Amino acid sequence: MPISSAKLLRWALRVIASVSGLGLLMGLPGCGQVGYYAQSINGHFTMLHEAQPVADLLADSSIDPRLRARLVEAEQIRSYAVTALGEPDNGSYRSYADIKRPFVVYNVFAAPTLSLKLHESCLLVVGCVEYRGYYSRDSAEAYAAELHRDGWETFVAGIPAYSTLGYFDDPLLNTFIYLPRAEVARMIFHELAHQILFVRGDTAFNESFAVTVETVGVRRWLAAHPDAAIEYERYDAHRRQFRKLVDGYRQRLELLYGSSEPDAEKAAKKDVLFISMRADYEALKASWGGYKGFDLWFATDLNNAKIGSFATYNQWVPAFMALLAQENDDLPKFYAAVKAMSKRPETERNASLAALDRTPAASAARTLMDTPMQAVR
Structure with missing residues (x-):
């Protein structure tokens, strides 16, 4: 037509x-x-x-x-x-x-x-x-x-x-x-979460919310589809280990860039950190029995844009997980609470999320994010 x-x-x-x-x-x-x-x-x-x-x-x-x-x-x-x-x-x-x-x-x-x-x-x-x-x-x-x-x-x-x-x-x-199958579910849950809520100009808020929904959604979906858990566990385990590796170096780089050292010293130490990161990845990969799923990520230069892009999607996930726990794991109530938070100025939103991020529930969420999907029922 x-x-x-x-x-x-x-x-x-x-x-x-x-x-x-x-x-x-x-x-x-x-x-x-x-x-x-x-x-x-x-x-x-x-x-x-x-x-x-x-x-x-x-x-x-x-x-x-x-x-x-x-x-x-x-x-x-x-x-x-x-x-x-x-x-x-x-x-x-x-x-x-x-x-x-x-x-x-x-x-x-x-x-x-x-x-x-x-x-x-x-x-x-x-x-x-x-x-x-x-x-x-x-x-x-x-x-x-x-x-x-x-x-x-x-x-x-x-x-x-x-x-x-x-x-x-x-x-x-x-x-x-x-x-x-669980990865397809993860992507669908993530993208639909953006239709629930999208805050203009706040990438970290939007992506962390969607990652929270996808994480909870996949865990619940796997509990109802245990046959899919076995095939997904290896796939997801590698990603979790990779995420932990990158996040560890992200924290080290943030400390370095925030220090009072001269820029020349920062640049030299940055290069050393990236060399160390490659070595740690090779050691991690050796434990994977031939899996090379992240080789492409390491094939080009490691730089701040790569590390920064990784942090964008995960910054507030533990805080959102803590908020979900406060709502007794009730997703509709969680969505309502996040929508209410989204209407506040960005500085207030970030302060609330930072406070949530310091709670025991957020600490538990960080541990959960490193836990194999198959292990959670």
Whole structure:
């Protein structure tokens, strides 16, 4: 059916306004502004054009049996998100698109040479976020090179899924549909959490909330699907160990950058820390029996943008876990409490989260995050 120009305009404005990291960058010169607008609109609508309803695909006897099985499982996961986790019941993740590439978007992170504070891009509606996203890896690399020439350390991260915050019906994608079942569940739970709550300009708050929901959701889903726990445990164990390694070095770098040492000494010690981090990763990998899932992350330069991007997603997770514990693990009450917190000024939100982060419940949450999924029932 032809799309009216008015409807197309509304859709275009929604893309600009809603896609995390993909909105129109304010303050760019005219041609750059138009170029970024164009790639955002074209990339998102191309993906939507490829999407087909899951029900239609399952009715097609010719589809690949492996894809059929995954779509059936994804439908069950999607229903679980609504009935057990109280997440939105809408058209998101009820269609599927094969976009013929390994990642849907590529996020560019940047940080100074002696700080983990990420460079911010200020976008329409979503506010200032600590990354900038592209549908094309070449475009992302070009922007990263531009920032690098200006003295920033950069990292381009492939992203398998993102949320349009409920403005569109986000599809299932080939970029994650064939991952372990619990990993598919994790991504769906995470992206739907962004539809529950999104605070303009506060990346750490938004991502930590979504990570909290995904973590609780996956643990509960695995308890109801013990057959999936065995396949997921090894996959998740490696990630937890990797996360612990990176977070340990993040803390050491923050102490170094916050010290009174001369910049030259900081730079030299930073290099030593990164050498040590690589050695620790090799030792960790040796215990994994050949698993090399994080080799690509270490294949390019270690830098502050890489470490900083990691912290963005996990900063307030223990604090949110503590808040959930205060609400007796009742997710709807937890959502209401987080929404109430989100209406307060950022300084007050951060103060409340910092206080929660010092509680025994937050300490227990940190321990839980290092506990194998299979071990929790």
